[in-house]
Amino acid sequence: MSSPTTFSFRCSIRCNANGSAATNGQPLQFVELRLGHFSQLVLSPSHQILQQTSPILISDTLIRFPLRELEDPPFISHSSLCRFLSSYNISDAVCDAIFLKISSFAFQLVAGNLNSNFHIIAALDFVYTHWVDLDPAEDAAAVRQGAPRSAIERLMKEKYDGNGGEEMEDECSVCYEDLHGKTEKEKEVSRIPCGHMFHKSCILKWLKISNSCPLCRGELEA
Structure with a gap:
């Protein structure tokens, strides 16, 4: 017997940074947002993944993410990120959660040096989970x-x-x-x-x- 398919999001963040400080107070700070999807077959109730497809890229975009701007609104990077995600019918609540997760990662990455260069890659995937039930x-x-x-x-x-x-x-x-x-x-x-x-x-x-x-x-x- 099979249970209905469920839908969720998975967000993973990594850094591709050179770690050097920019000159003239103009750091090169970017977030590359990659939107994709994958499917998985999961055994219920153990949640064991039986099979999983490779993520398929739907779209991506490069967003300026200046950390000094985050000290005072308006947050232009937040608007850019939400505008991109909302075009794929992603809710405001999910957009806000992703923005906060990226911001937290960025601040931890620079460790107080807001002039650090960084290139953050944030992968957001739609996850379609097909549950497979076992008889007792x-x-x-x-x-x-x-x-x-x-x-x-x-x-x-x-x-x-x-x-x-x-x-x-x-x-x-x-x-x-x-x-x-x-x-x-x-x-x-x-x-x-x-x-x-x-x-x-x-x-x-x-x-x-x-x-x-x-x-x-x-x-x-x-």
Whole structure:
């Protein structure tokens, strides 16, 4: 049985700084804001991550982040950051939280020297979490067992591409990307015995760690 997909944010911050002091009181202080998304399959209730896609970049921008400006409003850097994020329907509360997190990181980085140069990279990702529930009699070891080798080999040999005339789902429930894809490779899908369809590469990767459909939990036979 599968629980509904949940949505959250993940923000990570790192620095790419040279550590030198700028001249003439004009430090080079920037924040590179990268907006992306990724998906993960998580075992409930242990919260064990079974599979996670690589983050995909949606957009990025470079924002001037002068620390001396933060001593007195208006905070131009705050307006720039919120304007960028709000264009992707991110709430004001999340924008404020991200701004405070970046500000705190920047002040700790310069350690009191407001003329320090820095280039901070803040990565904000939309996280789509698909929860996989286990029946009480099952455990995590059963999920990690993977499908029989013969079942995986059958899927690898099949050439089904989803063009059989029937209606096809819009989204792969493993990676949450469009099933139709843009390239021929991305369009290649596979139907497993229970009837559900996924990107072929996605379901093959999933079946290496689980012998059941990500949606209905139906098992594959050898």
